[in-house]
Amino acid sequence: MTTGFVLDLASWVLMIVGGAFVFIGGLGALRMPDFYTRLHAASLTDTLGTISLLFGVILQAGLSLAAVKLAAILIFLMLTGPTAGYALANAARLGGLEPSPKNQGEEAQ
Amino acid sequence: MEFFGLFNYWAFAVLLMTGMYAVISKANLVKKLIGISIFQSSVFLLYISMDKVEGGTAPIIQAGVSDVLYSNPLPQVLILTAIVVGIATLALGLAVVVRISEAYGTIEEDEMQEMDRE
Amino acid sequence: MITLFGVFLLTLLMITAFGIVRAQNLFAAVMLTGIFSLQMAAIFFILDAADVALTEAAVGAGVATVLMLGALALTKDKERPPARRRWLQITVVVATTLLVIYATFDMPRLGDPLAPVHQHVAPWYLSETTRLIDIPNVVTAILASFRGYDTLGELFVILTAGIGVLFILANGSSKNVRPTGPVAESAGLRHHLVPRVVGRLLIPFLVLFGLYVQFHGEYGPGGGFQAGALVSAGFILYALIEGEKAALRVLSFRVLAGMISAGAFLYIAVGLAGIARGGKFLDYSVLLNDPIAGQHLGIILIELGVGLTVTGVLLTIFHAFAARGQKS
Numbered sequence: 001m002t003t004g005f006v007l008d009l010a011s012w013v014l015m016i017v018g019g020a021f022v023f024i025g026g027l028g029a030l031r032m033p034d035f036y037t038r039l040h041a042a043s044l045t046d047t048l049g050t051i052s053l054l055f056g057v058i059l060q061a062g063l064s065l066a067a068v069k070l071a072a073i074l075i076f077l078m079l080t081g082p083t084a085g086y087a088l089a090n091a092a093r094l095g096g097l098e099p100s101p102k103n104q105g106e107e108a109q
Numbered sequence: 110m111e112f113f114g115l116f117n118y119w120a121f122a123v124l125l126m127t128g129m130y131a132v133i134s135k136a137n138l139v140k141k142l143i144g145i146s147i148f149q150s151s152v153f154l155l156y157i158s159m160d161k162v163e164g165g166t167a168p169i170i171q172a173g174v175s176d177v178l179y180s181n182p183l184p185q186v187l188i189l190t191a192i193v194v195g196i197a198t199l200a201l202g203l204a205v206v207v208r209i210s211e212a213y214g215t216i217e218e219d220e221m222q223e224m225d226r227e
Numbered sequence: 228m229i230t231l232f233g234v235f236l237l238t239l240l241m242i243t244a245f246g247i248v249r250a251q252n253l254f255a256a257v258m259l260t261g262i263f264s265l266q267m268a269a270i271f272f273i274l275d276a277a278d279v280a281l282t283e284a285a286v287g288a289g290v291a292t293v294l295m296l297g298a299l300a301l302t303k304d305k306e307r308p309p310a311r312r313r314w315l316q317i318t319v320v321v322a323t324t325l326l327v328i329y330a331t332f333d334m335p336r337l338g339d340p341l342a343p344v345h346q347h348v349a350p351w352y353l354s355e356t357t358r359l360i361d362i363p364n365v366v367t368a369i370l371a372s373f374r375g376y377d378t379l380g381e382l383f384v385i386l387t388a389g390i391g392v393l394f395i396l397a398n399g400s401s402k403n404v405r406p407t408g409p410v411a412e413s414a415g416l417r418h419h420l421v422p423r424v425v426g427r428l429l430i431p432f433l434v435l436f437g438l439y440v441q442f443h444g445e446y447g448p449g450g451g452f453q454a455g456a457l458v459s460a461g462f463i464l465y466a467l468i469e470g471e472k473a474a475l476r477v478l479s480f481r482v483l484a485g486m487i488s489a490g491a492f493l494y495i496a497v498g499l500a501g502i503a504r505g506g507k508f509l510d511y512s513v514l515l516n517d518p519i520a521g522q523h524l525g526i527i528l529i530e531l532g533v534g535l536t537v538t539g540v541l542l543t544i545f546h547a548f549a550a551r552g553q554k555s
Contacts, residue, residue, distance in 0.1 A: 076429075083425045090419060113230050114336030120237040122327035126320045127244040134316035137307070139253055139298065143260055146291070147244055150267055153283075157276045162345060163338030167277045168365040169447060170357060178340075180275040181349045182365040186374060189366070190381040192282050193452050193537065196291050197388030200544045203298035204395040207551065210302040217307055 011059035018052030025049060036099045039089055046081030050074065117158035124151035136218040138206045142199060149195045153188045160184040233273050240266045252305055257295045264288040277448035278366045281440070285456035290541055293463055297548035360522045362445040370450065371526040375509045378529070379494055382536055386491055389540035396547040426468040433461035441534045442527070451530040455537025462538075463545050471549045480546065483539045490536030497528045 021044060028041025054074045061067040128151060131144025160181040168182040210216045213224055243263045250256040264287030271280035335342040356368045370378055434457075441454030466474030498509040506513035511525025 079425050079428065083421055086421045087419075113234055114338075115331055115334065116234055116237060117337055118331035118334055119328050120241060122324050122331065123241050124244050125327065126324040127241070127248055129323070130316060130320045131248045133319075134313040135248075137253070139295070139302065140248075140256065143247060143256055143295070146260065147247065147263070150263070150287075153279075154267070154270065157271050157274050157279060158337060159342070159344050160276065161274045161338050162340050165275060165338075167275045167448075168353065169277070170353075170363045170365060172363065179353055179365070181345050182352060182369055183349050184344070185276045185279050185366050186369045186377075188276070188279050189282055189370060189450075189452065190377060192279070192286055194381060194384050196286050196294075197385050197540070199291060200294055201388050201391050201395075203294060204392045204544075204547070207298055207301045207548070208395055216302050 007059050007062075011056045014052045014056030014059065018049050018054075018056060021045065021052060022049040034100050035092060035097055036089065039085060039092075043082065043085040046077070046085060050077050050081065117154065121151050121155045121158070124148075124154065127151075138209065138216045138218065139203075142202045142206065145202075146195065146199055149191070153191065156184040156188050229273060233270065236266055236270050236273070240270065253299055253303070254296075257292060257299060260295065261288050261292040264291065278364070278450065278453070281448050281453045282456070285453050285460065289460045290456055290463070290545075294544065294548065297545065297552075301548070301552050359519075360526075361519050362523070362526070364445050364447060364449075366448075367444045367450050367526065367530075371529055372511060372522055375498075375529065378533065379498070379509070382491060382494060382533055385540050386487060386536060389487060389543050392544045392547050396551050423468050426464055430461050430465055433464065434458055437461065441530065444530055445523075445526060451533025452537055454530075454534045456541065458534070459538045459541035459545070462542055466545065466549065471546070475546065475550075478542065480543070483543045483546070486535050486539035487543065490532040490534070490539065493532035493535070494529050497525055497532070501525075 025042055025044035028044065029038050032038040032041050051074065054070055054077075058067050058070045058074075061070060125148060128144045128146075128148030131147065132141050135141060135144065160183070162178055162180045165178040165180040168179045168185070170179070171177065206216060209221070213221050215221065240263065243259055243266065247256050247259045247263065250259060264283060268280045268284035268288065271283055352369055352373065353365060356362070356365050360368045360372055362368055437454045437457030437460075440449040440457060441451065444450035444454070462474065462478060465477065497511070497514075501510040501513055502508055504513040509525075511522045512518035514521035514524055
């Protein structure tokens with residue numbers, strides 16, 4: 001169980017977990033009944049999916065310039081992804097789309 | 110891998126005709142402009158697919174490393190200028206559409222022809 | 228492995244194109260076009276075209292989406308569904324697709340090193356760039372020095388497009404404008420805290436990155452066009468957050484016009500300086516005593532000119548669209 005092997009295993013686990021979260025987010029964006037719940041499911045890919053995937057790739061890159069660049073990309077995505085989700089929800093609210101009170105299907109198209 | 114060897118060009122054919130379909134069959138002017146932009150992007154795909162060399166890398170010469178295979182830089186130069194010219198013409202087209210919509214009140218082509226006939 | 232990834236991306240691209248054609252809400256079609264451009268940029272990167280991928284991402288997925296949204300805000304949002312099925316058009320399109328696919332069977336397969344396109348001029352460029360110009364990025368060397376005329380022509384195409392948009396749209400707002408509700412009320416996003424804070428954090432880094440891309444175009448992917456698109460994207464973000472009038476106070480139309488003309492003048496001045504020093508038009512080797520240093524100086528100056536003009540034109544076009552929608 002050398003350090004290299006542990007790092008490799010950790011990075012693979014993180015990347016698979018990240019991929020799984022992206023898939024779950026996409027599935028939720030398709031299957032949720034209301035616009036706001038769909039947005040909430042899709043924002044899962046912005047946060048957990050991105051963090052896990054990028055940390056997995058950083059562990060693969062080791063201590064190098066590429067890891068610093070990947071960390072910078074991660075910070076940038078953390079700043080802009082949730083902001084985009086907020087702007088989307090705000091625009092829908094201003095446009096008059098009301099969150100449906102119960103889970104009725106196809107109401108708020 | 111013969112199937113995948115030509116897949117880029119088949120994707121080019123499909124995208125070309127999708128853009129063309131949007132231009133010739135949609136009556137909305139903005140849809141036509143978007144169709145033209147898809148048409149242009151498919152031509153970019155054709156050129157850039159032609160420049161790839163198997164086992165090559167991006168044509169940025171790494172100092173001190175010899176015997177590296179580089180991909181062809183020439184189509185990339187052509188497409189670089191084409192992308193920016195494409196967006197310039199898109200902007201002009203959108204400006205004309207805005208003026209048309211102000212003059213006619215609509216951007217559907219058949220409604221405009223109706224208005225012209227009256 | 229990369230081949231499978233490329234095939235997957237291409238399939239996704241075709242599905243996105245179908246979605247764009249079928250979408251009846253034009254806002255959704257514009258968003259899908261942004262996604263289309265981003266996927267194109269990823270495919271270009273897989274096919275080893277780093278410069279082109281950067282340009283497509285910055286210009287196609289960034290600025291083009293904003294321009295189309297600006298035009299949509301001034302016209303209608305939805306498309307009327309077609310009255311009847313267009314059988315003739317569908318037949319023509321499908322027949323032409325099959326014809327083009329049949330024609331592609333003659334092409335060499337992807338990545339073939341013996342293809343005719345790799346045989347004539349390309350190996351000359353790859354080997355002579357180190358000897359004649361000595362910069363690592365071959366694409367910038369070809370764009371700026373070996374084929375400088377084409378870049379000059381393209382600069383003037385962009386300039387003409389900017390002037391054209393100004394002619395068409397800048398006569399103040401007109402009477403029939405119907406902007407959609409919330410866009411007309413708030414000037415910018417004054418009341419929304421989160422985009423303002425994040426935008427203020429990001430704009431300096433955007434402009435800084437644009438400047439980095441401008442001056443490092445010789446050592447890595449970059450150059451004038453990408454830098455122009457990035458810097459103008461930064462200023463467009465500022466205009467979206469703080470409002471149109473505040474952005475015009477930062478860079479007024481007069482300053483933008485000055486930037487556009489200064490870029491074009493700089494390019495021509497470098498060309499004429501080549502003649503004045505005894506060479507031909509756009510010959511950089513005679514600008515300084517050492518021909519390679521002269522090439523470096525020429526490339527930096529004309530890339531600066533291209534960056535200035537592209538920034539000015541993209542910002543002018545955006546402001547022309549935005550100013551049209553405001554009732555004065």
